[in-house]
Amino acid sequence: MTKIWVDPARCQGHARCFMIAPETFYIDDEGYGHVVEGREGAYEEENTRKAIRNCPERAIKLVETEDA
Amino acid sequence: MSDNETLAEFDFHGKALDTIFDDYAQMHESKPVGRSSKYGGFWYICKSEDIFDAEQDPQTWSVGPSMLLPSFGTEMPLIPIDIDPPTHAGFRKLLLPMFTPMAINKLEPGMHSTAIELSDQVKSAFEDSDVVDVSALFARPYPTIIFSRLAGYPEQDWPLFDQWIDDIIYERTKSPEKAKAAGDDLIAYVQRLIDDGRAGKALEGITGELLNATIDGRPLTDDELVSYGYLLFLAGLDTTAWAIRSSLWYLARNKEAQALLRREPERIVDAAEEFLRTLSPVQAMARTAKQDTTVRGQEIKAGERVVLVFGAGNRDPEIYDNPNDIDITRENNRHLAFGGGIHRCLGSNLGRKELVISLEHFLATIPEFELAEEEPWHGVGSLRLRLTGGE
Numbered sequence: 001m002t003k004i005w006v007d008p009a010r011c012q013g014h015a016r017c018f019m020i021a022p023e024t025f026y027i028d029d030e031g032y033g034h035v036v037e038g039r040e041g042a043y044e045e046e047n048t049r050k051a052i053r054n055c056p057e058r059a060i061k062l063v064e065t066e067d068a
Numbered sequence: 069m070s071d072n073e074t075l076a077e078f079d080f081h082g083k084a085l086d087t088i089f090d091d092y093a094q095m096h097e098s099k100p101v102g103r104s105s106k107y108g109g110f111w112y113i114c115k116s117e118d119i120f121d122a123e124q125d126p127q128t129w130s131v132g133p134s135m136l137l138p139s140f141g142t143e144m145p146l147i148p149i150d151i152d153p154p155t156h157a158g159f160r161k162l163l164l165p166m167f168t169p170m171a172i173n174k175l176e177p178g179m180h181s182t183a184i185e186l187s188d189q190v191k192s193a194f195e196d197s198d199v200v201d202v203s204a205l206f207a208r209p210y211p212t213i214i215f216s217r218l219a220g221y222p223e224q225d226w227p228l229f230d231q232w233i234d235d236i237i238y239e240r241t242k243s244p245e246k247a248k249a250a251g252d253d254l255i256a257y258v259q260r261l262i263d264d265g266r267a268g269k270a271l272e273g274i275t276g277e278l279l280n281a282t283i284d285g286r287p288l289t290d291d292e293l294v295s296y297g298y299l300l301f302l303a304g305l306d307t308t309a310w311a312i313r314s315s316l317w318y319l320a321r322n323k324e325a326q327a328l329l330r331r332e333p334e335r336i337v338d339a340a341e342e343f344l345r346t347l348s349p350v351q352a353m354a355r356t357a358k359q360d361t362t363v364r365g366q367e368i369k370a371g372e373r374v375v376l377v378f379g380a381g382n383r384d385p386e387i388y389d390n391p392n393d394i395d396i397t398r399e400n401n402r403h404l405a406f407g408g409g410i411h412r413c414l415g416s417n418l419g420r421k422e423l424v425i426s427l428e429h430f431l432a433t434i435p436e437f438e439l440a441e442e443e444p445w446h447g448v449g450s451l452r453l454r455l456t457g458g459e
Contacts, residue, residue, distance in 0.1 A: 012408065012409065012410065012412045013164065013167075013168070013412075013414075014406065014412060014416055015168070015169050015416075015417050018169060019169065019337075019420075027168055027169055027170065029165055029168065030161070030164045030165055030168070031164050031165070031167060031168040031169075031417075050399060053399075053400050053402065054341075054400070054401055054402050055402065056402055056403070056404070056406070056408050056412070057408055057409070057412075058120075058402075
């Protein structure tokens with residue numbers, strides 16, 4: 001299935017994803033972005049799409065995983 | 069002069085900013101990587117993709133001897149912006165937790181009350197006078213006061229801070245001695261705070277946290293603490309003041325945009341991004357090639373200085389529809405105003421919030437305004453406004 005993934009090697013903590021779509025992304029104590037548990041499949045939602053488009057590091061990716 | 073002759077003297081400071089958007093258009097049209105003779109000579113890079121790639125590749129592009137061109141009036145490298153990997157990561161990591169959205173949210177009540185207070189002062193100034201300089205009364209004091217709180221610098225010292233900023237940032241291309249003197253004063257000021265802290269005085273904010281922090285298992289040296297203090301000061305004050313001023317400058321010239329943001333203040337968040345994209349306080353930052361390399365077919369030799377022109381990348385026609393239009397409803401805005409990669413602006417969460425909150429309260433308090441006279445879009449000089457009598 002398709003999942004949203006924040007590439008930790010790319011993320012520099014701009015926090016745009018969290019400001020735009022806080023229901024899908026959260027920020028850890030060092031300021032780096034992650035996907036909220038259970039929200040990995042929300043990539044078609046408008047806010048999430050906007051967050052992906054606005055990530056300055058292009059760190060938010062859609063990845064294919066084998067698990068259902 | 070022909071276009072390419074203009075670009076051969078491309079500059080991104082002072083008066084040159086008046087017409088810099090024309091330079092950007094020329095670059096995009098005819099010469100996306102070119103050579104300027106200014107500041108000892110440098111290559112400029114204007115395409116968004118090329119700038120992005122360079123920021124992602126610190127192995128090829130060093131930030132030494134300074135990300136600033138010309139550098140500030142100091143011999144020391146500024147931590148962490150003038151530091152390359154691998155040393156860079158540890159220095160940056162110390163600051164990261166202090167600039168997360170959650171850390172910045174703690175300042176939010178004070179950000180609102182100060183914005184309300186300053187907006188009220190602008191309002192009463194308009195009762196006494198037809199024309200009010202909102203740069204001096206609003207755009208400049210606001211971020212300086214907020215920063216003083218965050219950094220743990222005595223808040224009442226802010227007029228002094230603004231004078232140093234003027235001298236260090238804006239006088240350095242014209243009068244390096246003045247910049248040097250102000251830089252020395254600032255260093256002495258930060259050193260005094262550190263001395264007080266070492267002598268047992270409780271220090272607030274970032275200064276206090278850094279004093280107690282360790283790197284590689286040891287406390288920070290005085291030189292490192294001073295460098296941090298110096299950088300935070302220069303990075304946090306005039307940039308935000310510029311962003312607030314340039315946003316108000318735009319709104320003063322565009323009454324429809326003013327009306328829209330007054331009617332639907334929730335749009336200020338997207339509008340702020342558009343102001344940052346098009347009128348950004350940081351138009352360019354420098355690098356040095358660590359090895360021979362090629363950008364868009366142009367050979368660049370090891371040791372040569374290169375300027376990443378963020379402001380031009382932000383107006384790249386390949387990235388943005390109608391790149392030179394300021395469209396406050398634009399939603400796709402992956403701009404370069406805060407840079408990117410390992411050196412992206414650490415204060416972006418703070419700066420964005422200051423810009424949005426200050427505009428919210430200014431527009432809620434001050435009725436329709438316009439420019440009292442033509443003023444440049446850039447810098448932190450005056451912004452003289454008058455009220456139109458409209459809502």
